[in-house]
Amino acid sequence: MGFLFSSMLGIALLVWTSVAQSNETLYRTAGGYGCLVCHGKYANGGGFVGGNIRGATVDRINKALATQPTMLLLAPVLDDQQRAELSDYLQYLADFNLVEWNLVDGETTQIKRVVGNKDIQLVIKNETFTEVSIDLAPLGKQELMIVQPLDTEAVVFSIKNRPITLESGTNTLKLQKMNN
């Protein structure tokens, strides 16, 4: 019985991951250039004209496609199913506590305070012309994250009560969890 339950759970997780990846692919390719061009690689805005659209509902997407001058031509190529898939992806991203960390030349220390118990998606934008590697051990992950020059990458993790410090060259990020 236990084996059956864990198998079903595993299959459900695989299907869910596959759907999430498919929706992410649509976000990155819609219209031939992808929503990321205007809204950033992780829908966090990324400093571009479209801004942060995390959590956008189908209604909001429909309204934007019907009224925003830069999006009008995109409307005919996105059917109802695709609009729903895009909304699912944006809702999925909204379930994370977004923390943005921009790596720049020179010495910086950024302190970010996180409220709530949601998992964190740390979106790291490398604004320098040097590839950086970040040791993710403080996040409980035994891996190095590589961020190419001018590129953006993200990592998801949960934060306990103790502060976390991440280092990348001359840039430091301090994360603190607030109780409310």
Added chain:
Amino acid sequence: MRNFMKIVTVLLLTLSSSAFAKPIIELYKSPTCSCCKKWAAIMEKEGYTVNVHLQNEWNSVKESFGLRPQLQSCHSAVIDGYLVEGHVPPQDVARLLKERPLGIKGIAAPGMPQYSPGMAPDEEYKDFNVIAFSDKSMSVYHKY
């Protein structure tokens, strides 16, 4: 003598106009993007001829110039042997064609900066960088 001067004048005008004629822009864009049209209109106003290629993807063009994914925008323009990616201001294109720097394959305004040509309501461009790129390196070409 008068006819000779006329011929010389016509020849000079012809030669000078061809010498100063701006190169043709081959613009690759998706049929679903409208801001690219505004950039094309700005370049036409600057005296360029713009040939628009409406395609769903033009990855082979970008790959042939070694454009990295993080530099991509909504459209790509091939101008006189260089790739100009995205909403690059016309003055940077003019400088590129005048100086013709060796060792770079093009210039890019990654993503869609809010205050760039075709996006900004006026010509006060700000808050973005134009990046010069080659296969191996990138650098700031113009900071707005």
